[in-house]
Each structure stands twice: as structure tokens, then as C-alpha cells.
Amino acid sequence: MTIQEKSTSVVNEFSMFDDWMDKYAYLIELGKDLPVINTEYKTNNHLISGCQSRVWLHAEEVDGKIIFTADSDAVITKGIVSLLIRVLSGHRANEILEADFNFLEKIGLQEHLSPTRANGLASMIKQIQLYAKAFQLKSKQKE
Amino acid sequence: MDYPINQIRNDFPILSEKVYGKPLVYFDNGATTQKPRQVIDRVIKYYYTENSNVHRGAHQLSNLATQAFEEARNYIARFIHAASPKEIIFTRGTTESVNLVCTGIQHLIHAGDEVVVTAMEHHSNLVPWQQMCEKQGAVFRVIPVTGRGELDLPEAEKILSNRVKILAVTHISNVLGTINPIKKLVEMAHRHHIPVLVDGAQAIAHIHVDVQELDCEFYAFSAHKAYGPMGVGVLYGKSSWLEKLSPYQYGGEMIDRVTFEKTTFNSLPYKFEAGTPNVADVLGMETALRYIGNLGIDSIQRHEDALLELATHELSAIPDVRIIGQSPYKTAVLSFVVDGIHPYDLGTLLDQMGIAVRTGNHCAQPLVEFLGLTGTVRASFGFYNTPEEVAMFIQSLKKAVLMLK
Numbered sequence: 001m002t003i004q005e006k007s008t009s010v011v012n013e014f015s016m017f018d019d020w021m022d023k024y025a026y027l028i029e030l031g032k033d034l035p036v037i038n039t040e041y042k043t044n045n046h047l048i049s050g051c052q053s054r055v056w057l058h059a060e061e062v063d064g065k066i067i068f069t070a071d072s073d074a075v076i077t078k079g080i081v082s083l084l085i086r087v088l089s090g091h092r093a094n095e096i097l098e099a100d101f102n103f104l105e106k107i108g109l110q111e112h113l114s115p116t117r118a119n120g121l122a123s124m125i126k127q128i129q130l131y132a133k134a135f136q137l138k139s140k141q142k143e
Numbered sequence: 144m145d146y147p148i149n150q151i152r153n154d155f156p157i158l159s160e161k162v163y164g165k166p167l168v169y170f171d172n173g174a175t176t177q178k179p180r181q182v183i184d185r186v187i188k189y190y191y192t193e194n195s196n197v198h199r200g201a202h203q204l205s206n207l208a209t210q211a212f213e214e215a216r217n218y219i220a221r222f223i224h225a226a227s228p229k230e231i232i233f234t235r236g237t238t239e240s241v242n243l244v245c246t247g248i249q250h251l252i253h254a255g256d257e258v259v260v261t262a263m264e265h266h267s268n269l270v271p272w273q274q275m276c277e278k279q280g281a282v283f284r285v286i287p288v289t290g291r292g293e294l295d296l297p298e299a300e301k302i303l304s305n306r307v308k309i310l311a312v313t314h315i316s317n318v319l320g321t322i323n324p325i326k327k328l329v330e331m332a333h334r335h336h337i338p339v340l341v342d343g344a345q346a347i348a349h350i351h352v353d354v355q356e357l358d359c360e361f362y363a364f365s366a367h368k369a370y371g372p373m374g375v376g377v378l379y380g381k382s383s384w385l386e387k388l389s390p391y392q393y394g395g396e397m398i399d400r401v402t403f404e405k406t407t408f409n410s411l412p413y414k415f416e417a418g419t420p421n422v423a424d425v426l427g428m429e430t431a432l433r434y435i436g437n438l439g440i441d442s443i444q445r446h447e448d449a450l451l452e453l454a455t456h457e458l459s460a461i462p463d464v465r466i467i468g469q470s471p472y473k474t475a476v477l478s479f480v481v482d483g484i485h486p487y488d489l490g491t492l493l494d495q496m497g498i499a500v501r502t503g504n505h506c507a508q509p510l511v512e513f514l515g516l517t518g519t520v521r522a523s524f525g526f527y528n529t530p531e532e533v534a535m536f537i538q539s540l541k542k543a544v545l546m547l548k
Contacts, residue, residue, distance in 0.1 A: 024491070024492060028546055052487050052503055053485055074488045075547060077487070077488075
């Protein structure tokens with residue numbers, strides 16, 4: 001699936017819940033299901049600043065595709081990260097850099113988050129884009 | 144007389160607001176309290192009918208504004224039992240009050256001198272002192288906190304000596320709710336001639352404050368945590384000590400006479416009130432404190448203690464809940480964690496259910512770290528909160544815990 005297709009399916013899943021408590025319950029489930037990050041990446045180097053809870057994000061390139069893994073000590077945050085990973089992980093750097101992140105707005109997530117949490121979300125997105133940019137530069141240097 | 148809870152709640156328009164379609168339960172009074180219509184009306188009335196600059200004009204409006212402004216100072220002096228209204232300095236709030244003393248006393252602190260704070264200070268009563276020590280080459284020392292969340296008085300006894308030039312301590316911890324034994328600490332400090340600054344931000348709206356009885360040299364508080372406007376507060380200082388401090392800011396009201404060669408400064412309290420003061424909000428603050436005065440601080444404390452006791456009792460019955468701050472001398476603040484659940488997750492779900500609490504380190508990072516935590520959930524009560532709200536909070540918390548476990 002393309003990033004766009006995956007975004008659409010996330011938006012559709014969330015549109016099934018009318019009540020925000022149910023959306024949170026779903027985010028919590030997603031958070032609990034997020035595969036555990038390798039503990040060697042749970043270091044300060046992988047911490048994203050700007051989050052009230054701690055978020056670790058790791059990226060590696062496999063066959064030209066970027067694989068993201070992450071963790072957080074807060075489970076709702078983990079759920080949000082897992083959405084980002086589900087949509088963006090396994091794609092090429094240029095695809096990620098061109099991606100539209102408006103699926104988060106469509107879920108209503110962004111407007112629903114407290115300013116501190118929204119800042120944290122913005123930091124996560126920025127970090128994902130930075131990784132993509134770094135891998136893009138690296139592959140250009142190789143060429 | 145019964146506590147007039149319905150009448151009080153009717154005075155606070157915001158309490159009937161809804162969040163996400165649910166009735167608001169406002170338990171973040173430690174961060175800021177809501178304002179009664181009397182306070183809002185007082186600020187509006189000033190701009191509608193009284194606005195003019197104080198202490199300057201030779202006209203009727205200015206005289207009225209000056210009178211109202213100085214009457215506010217008189218009332219606030221009586222409210223905290225200051226010896227004289229000239230000991231009441233208007234500031235932007237607690238943080239500015241602390242910074243004013245910290246800057247003003249700097250010339251009396253030299254390399255090798257010691258400055259003492261406690262491990263339960265809000266950053267506002269810690270960072271200014273720490274920074275000043277760095278500048279002056281003074282030693283910054285900290286009175287530790289016990290596991291129960293009280294100041295370690297035997298350690299305090301050891302730390303306080305003739306080398307110490309000031310002790311800065313909070314009246315009530317904004318994280319733990321502990322009411323510190325200020326009188327005892329002041330006595331200990333005075334044996335070594337140490338002046339004491341008390342951060343009263345969390346105390347002024349909750350317990351009786353009598354600065355002469357406490358015998359502290361300085362007492363700082365904000366209006367906005369006491370049902371008054373934001374951006375205004377008070378520094379109380381004993382005249383003898385205020386005289387010793389150098390001015391904090393220069394210009395306007397604080398000037399006596401200026402020539403190009405030399406400037407002399409106005410007398411107390413104006414020496415510390417540079418520029419045009421925030422008259423409207425000072426009047427709003429006076430109205431807020433009068434509101435507290437009319438209700439009676441003792442009956443407020445009884446009401447809030449009952450809420451704290453009820454909430455503590457109900458919380459303790461929830462599995463894996465740990466109450467942070469176990470002192471028997473507590474009021475209005477209830478911090479806790481649920482083992483295995485991040486405070487931020489609880490805060491998010493509680494918010495969704497209409498319960499406003501605070502999560503995180505509450506601007507007291509060293510304390511939270513000392514307690515071995517990354518943060519807590521804090522419910523803090525005001526005089527308008529009810530047992531029914533506590534019940535809603537407990538019910539919502541149980542639901543949140545169930546979802547997150």
C-alpha cells in the first residue's frame with residue numbers, strides 16, 4: 001500500500017468511533033500492540049525533545065526503505081507513534097518527505113490534543129522527516 | 144452557619160461551562176483559580192468609571208484612582224497582618240516578588256556566603272537564588288525532604304549557620320501539599336540572624352497568613368491563585384529589610400528627585416514600584432481577598448480539608464495508587480501516581496471526561512526527581528469544589544485506570 005492508501009485506511013478506522021473515549025481506547029490498544037523497540041535504541045540519543053512523556057524513535061534503512069521503530073513510557077503517546085509508524089515505515093525517503101500528514105487532522109487528533117501534546121506530535125513528525133532527509137542525503141552521496 | 148457552597152458556585156460563571164459536552168470539574172486550582180464575577184466586575188468598573196494614572200494628576204479622577212489603589216494596599220496589609228501598608232509592594236506575582244528580593248539583596252551577598260532553599264521549592268523560588276549564587280560566588284544549599292514529604296528539620300538545623308545570608312522556603316508545597324512549619328524555621332533562622340523569604344503562592348487562599356506571627360522578613364504571593372486577576376501579586380517585606388534592598392527597577396513612580404548627576408529614590412513602598420502600576424488588577428486582587436475574608440479563611444480551610452480527606456480516602460482504595468506527600472499537615476493539594484501508568488495518560492483521559500487536573504513535574508523538577516518519579520497527577524482544590532466533584536473525579540479515574548491497565 002502507498003502512504004496515501006494507508007492514511008485513508010487509518011482515517012476510516014477512526015471514523016467508526018463517534019465518542020472520543022472510544023478513539024482513545026483504540027489508541028491505547030494500538031499503543032499496547034506496538035512492537036517493542038530494541039532496548040539498545042532506548043537512549044537519550046533517540047529521545048525526541050518537546051514531549052511531556054518520553055518518546056524514543058529509531059530509523060534504519062533496509063533495501064532503500066526506511067524502517068521506523070519507537071517506544072514511549074506513555075501508552076496514548078505510543079498509540080499515536082504507532083499510527084505514524086504504520087503509515088510511514090517501510091517507504092522510501094522521498095515518499096516520506098512528500099507525504100501529507102493531514103490524516104492526523106482528519107482523525108481530529110491534532111485539534112484534540114492539548115498544546116503540549118500537539119507540540120510533541122509536531123516534534124515526532126519533524127524527527128521522522130529529519131531521518132528521511134538524512135537517508136536521502138546519504139543515498140545521494142553514494143550515487 | 145452552613146458553608147454557602149451554592150452561592151459561591153453561582154458567583155463563578157466559568158464553573159457552569161462544559162468541556163467536550165461534559166460538566167467541568169476544575170481541580171487545577173494550584174495552577175490558577177477561577178475568578179468570581181465580583182472580581183471581574185471590579186476590574187471592568189475601574190476602566191468604565193475610574194481609569195486615570197495614580198499619584199500624579201491634580202484632578203478628581205486621579206485622586207479617586209489613587210484613593211482606591213491605596214485603600215487596596217491598606218486592605219491587603221490588614222489581610223496578611225502586616226505592621227504597615229508601606230510594607231506591601233505590588234508586583235506581577237510571586238515570581239517577580241522573589242526576583243525583587245533576590246536582586247535587591249545581592250549586594251549583601253559575597254563570595255563564600257551561603258544561600259539556603261529547600262528541596263520542595265517551585266522553580267520560581269529556586270532558580271533566582273541559584274543564579275544569584277553563581278554570580279556572587281556564594282554557596283547554594285538545599286534543605287532535604289523526607290520520604291513522607293516533609294522538610295528534614297534536623298538537617299535544616301545543621302545547614303543554618305552564621306554563613307547563611309538568606310533562607311527561601313515555601314509555605315505550602317505545590318506538589319505535596321505539605322504545610323511547612325514556617326514559624327519554627329524562622330525561629331531557627333533568626334538564631335543566626337538569617338532573614339527568611341516565604342513563598343506563599345499556594346497558601347494565601349487556603350490557610351490563615353499572619354506575617355507578624357510568622358515573623359518572616361518577606362512573604363510573596365500572586366493574586367491569580369487566590370481568585371484574583373493574573374499578572375499581579377504582592378511582596379510583603381519588613382520595612383527595616385525593604386530599606387536595605389537596592390531598587391529592582393528604575394523609573395517612574397519610584398523616583399524622588401532626578402538630576403543628570405544623581406537620582407534619589409522614593410520612600411517605601413514606592414521605591415519598588417517603578418512605572419505605572421497595574422491599578423485595575425490590584426483592585427481586582429483586593430476584591431478577591433475581600434471575598435476570601437468574607438467567607439472566612441477558617442471555614443474555607445475546613446471545607447477544603449474535608450475534600451482532601453474524602454479524596455485521599457477514596458484514592459487509597461484504588462489498587463496501585465500511591466499518594467505522593469504523606470504529611471499529616473497538608474491542605475488542598477493531592478498528588479498521586481498509579482503504578483504502571485504514565486501520569487500523562489491519566490491526565491489525557493481525565494480531561495476527556497471533563498476533569499481538569501495537572502500532570503507532570505509541576506515546575507519542581509528537583510523534587511520530582513528526588514522522589515524517583517517522572518511526574519505525578521495533581522488534583523488541587525478551591526473553595527468552590529464539592530464532594531460530588533470528588534466523586535466524579537474518582538469515578539472517572541477508575542474508568543481511566545481500567546482502560547490503561
